[in-house]
Amino acid sequence: MREPDVLILGGGPAGLTAAIYAARAKLAVTLLETVTAGGQLRDTVAIENYPGFQSVTGEELAGRMAEQAKRLGAEIIGFSPVLSVSLAAGVKTVQTKKASYRPKAVIIATGAVPKKLPIPNEAKFAGRGIHYCATCDGALYENSVVGVVGGGNSALEEALFLTNFASKVIMIRRRGYFNGAASTFEAVMNHPKIEVLFHRDLLDVSGGDSVESALVVDTRTGEKTGIALSAVFGYIGTEPKTALFRRDIALDEQGYILTDETLRTNVPGVFAAGDVRVKAVRQITTAVADGTVAALNAEKYIKQGQNMAGA
Amino acid sequence: MEINIYTTPDCSMCKAAKAFLAAHNLPFTEHDVSASRQAAAEMLAKTRERKLPVIDIGGELVIGFDQDRLEELLGL
Numbered sequence: 501m502r503e504p505d506v507l508i509l510g511g512g513p514a515g516l517t518a519a520i521y522a523a524r525a526k527l528a529v530t531l532l533e534t535v536t537a538g539g540q541l542r543d544t545v546a547i548e549n550y551p552g553f554q555s556v557t558g559e560e561l562a563g564r565m566a567e568q569a570k571r572l573g574a575e576i577i578g579f580s581p582v583l584s585v586s587l588a589a590g591v592k593t594v595q596t597k598k599a600s601y602r603p604k605a606v607i608i609a610t611g612a613v614p615k616k617l618p619i620p621n622e623a624k625f626a627g628r629g630i631h632y633c634a635t636c637d638g639a640l641y642e643n644s645v646v647g648v649v650g651g652g653n654s655a656l657e658e659a660l661f662l663t664n665f666a667s668k669v670i671m672i673r674r675r676g677y678f679n680g681a682a683s684t685f686e687a688v689m690n691h692p693k694i695e696v697l698f699h700r701d702l703l704d705v706s707g708g709d710s711v712e713s714a715l716v717v718d719t720r721t722g723e724k725t726g727i728a729l730s731a732v733f734g735y736i737g738t739e740p741k742t743a744l745f746r747r748d749i750a751l752d753e754q755g756y757i758l759t760d761e762t763l764r765t766n767v768p769g770v771f772a773a774g775d776v777r778v779k780a781v782r783q784i785t786t787a788v789a790d791g792t793v794a795a796l797n798a799e800k801y802i803k804q805g806q807n808m809a810g811a
Numbered sequence: 812m813e814i815n816i817y818t819t820p821d822c823s824m825c826k827a828a829k830a831f832l833a834a835h836n837l838p839f840t841e842h843d844v845s846a847s848r849q850a851a852a853e854m855l856a857k858t859r860e861r862k863l864p865v866i867d868i869g870g871e872l873v874i875g876f877d878q879d880r881l882e883e884l885l886g887l
Contacts, residue, residue, distance in 0.1 A: 559823070627860040627874065629861070
């Protein structure tokens with residue numbers, strides 16, 4: 501049984517920042533990461549809105565954060581998915597395949613994953629023309645026509661990234677506008693390889709072994725059209741990784757963790773930071789801010805407990 | 812046991828898979844499917860899926876970074 505002061509679940513920017521602050525507070529910190537440090541950052545090729553960097557890859561930014569946390573004494577354990585947790589009782593326990601943890605405080609920073617496209621043939625063509633990671637799978641569609649579904653920054657950025665391989669990128673957008681940064685939107689609208697279909701929603705995909713066409717509907721007229729393409733990349737938002745916490749931690753209807761201003765959850769000593777919690781803006785900068793707040797309040801919680809024990 | 816891994820340079824899960832193999836001191840041969848058409852064709856012949864990484868462990872295929880399956884096949 502390992503007993504760190506603070507156990508951080510998740511190694512994205514929120515978790516890594518929490519590790520930096522908790523380590524600087526001289527707390528014993530362990531961070532468990534499912535794969536390797538970075539979270540959703542790992543799939544971001546160019547970050548141009550993180551202060552201090554004109555442009556930086558997600559891998560480099562995550563690597564620097566992880567290195568800083570380690571140098572300050574935080575223990576980062578990769579390839580350690582959490583199997584089960586018990587957080588509601590006074591003693592908190594977290595179980596991985598290789599170890600059990602009984603920390604004084606827990607910071608949940610497990611983040612979010614891309615939402616699956618809500619179309620009938622999603623499962624049939626997953627990995628065969630239905631994709632969620634352009635940096636992972638985009639290169640396999642060289643000289644092909646691919647679609648991108650979504651209306652935020654991710655959809656715009658990934659569409660631009662896919663132009664490196666695809667002969668044509670068709671953006672399928674339900675509404676008549678995008679929510680992303682104006683500069684990215686402009687780059688998309690001016691790109692010779694990108695065609696934007698406003699007011700179109702993806703109904704389904706079809707094909708043999710892999711996707712060969714998409715069926716879209718005009719959201720204003722209801723008119724349906726088929727488009728020949730080899731793949732559709734979905735960026736229709738994210739869903740939180742909170743399945744393990746459902747029993748102990750209060751979540752909203754979408755499964756995001758409810759916190760107060762100090763990032764406390766409904767359970768004393770359990771905090772949530774980053775994309776996993778209910779919040780209005782999900783950016784790297786806001787994840788970093790969350791990590792800070794959660795770690796400082798975890799420190800306060802632990803010290804209060806010690807004072808009470810000493811009194 | 813021969814391990815072949817099909818990757819692209821920007822693919823995070825490919826990096827994770829390589830880091831995982833390296834952490835267990837397992838030698839592997841990497842094939843960049845974005846740089847070599849032959850490698851891409853070879854991969855697609857083995858699996859009809861276009862999801863990376865593809866890890867070929869002595870003929871058994873793991874598509875995507877699936878730690879449980881890798882541990883099972885590699886006896887870790």
